[in-house]
Amino acid sequence: MINTVAVIEEGIGAVSLGFAAAGFQVTDVFIKDKKAVDILCNNIETRIHESSLMELSPKEIADVDIIAIVLLCICIEILKYTLGDYLTLWYEQENTANGMYRFDLCCKIKDGTNQDFFNTIQQYFNTKYIVFEFKNCSEKITQKEIYTTEKYLYEKALRRVAIIISRKGADENALDAVRGSLRETGKLILCLSDKDILELIDIKQRNKQPTGAFLEAMLDELLIHLEK
Numbered sequence: 001m002i003n004t005v006a007v008i009e010e011g012i013g014a015v016s017l018g019f020a021a022a023g024f025q026v027t028d029v030f031i032k033d034k035k036a037v038d039i040l041c042n043n044i045e046t047r048i049h050e051s052s053l054m055e056l057s058p059k060e061i062a063d064v065d066i067i068a069i070v071l072l073c074i075c076i077e078i079l080k081y082t083l084g085d086y087l088t089l090w091y092e093q094e095n096t097a098n099g100m101y102r103f104d105l106c107c108k109i110k111d112g113t114n115q116d117f118f119n120t121i122q123q124y125f126n127t128k129y130i131v132f133e134f135k136n137c138s139e140k141i142t143q144k145e146i147y148t149t150e151k152y153l154y155e156k157a158l159r160r161v162a163i164i165i166s167r168k169g170a171d172e173n174a175l176d177a178v179r180g181s182l183r184e185t186g187k188l189i190l191c192l193s194d195k196d197i198l199e200l201i202d203i204k205q206r207n208k209q210p211t212g213a214f215l216e217a218m219l220d221e222l223l224i225h226l227e228k
Helices: 004-009 012-017 034-050 063-083 116-124 141-151 174-186 194-206 212-224
Strands: 088-095 104-108 130-136 161-166 188-192
Touching: 012 104, 063 088, 063 104, 063 130, 104 116, 116 212, 130 141, 141 161, 141 174, 141 188, 174 188, 174 212, 188 194, 188 212, 194 212
Parallel strands: 130 161, 161 188
Antiparallel strands: 088 104, 104 130
């Protein structure tokens, strides 16, 4: 049996998202709610069982498999905490009908949500669903990750917006691909780094402005500087 509490305490999840360097403890991320840590551990154990890792001996389990599961759990819990006022559904690791594509998370914008970012993407991007992708890369993501995520976005499915969360954000070629996708196909992809996620958590904790305003500022920056 894998001790998921030990996995968390040893900082696998924390290091994956860069929390340790920022002075965060993993339990701090789940904000004064001891049940949240228990939920996280249960989620990790469930995914370990579902992935058939439990059928392997400890020596056969690659660290990257455990890290990927912990990363997914932590990212989803953080998003629920920071953006839960706006989003619902929380479908994890869903396949498209033909099995060709599989994205990490798909959320639905709640009915009645009234916040500029979500109002904008619903009205002008014809979007009701947002795809989230989590990339545990040691370097900045490249245009390859942008082009892969772009394939998940489909206008008739009301799914034209994606958010990629990675440790160090996107390199310049990736940002060029983001702008090209927006300009040529009208698909919106935002790239968040560890630093951005920590800032979202901080905004939520301080409760001085809506967390949606952070995404709104990113969208403003992208649209204002978008060239022909």
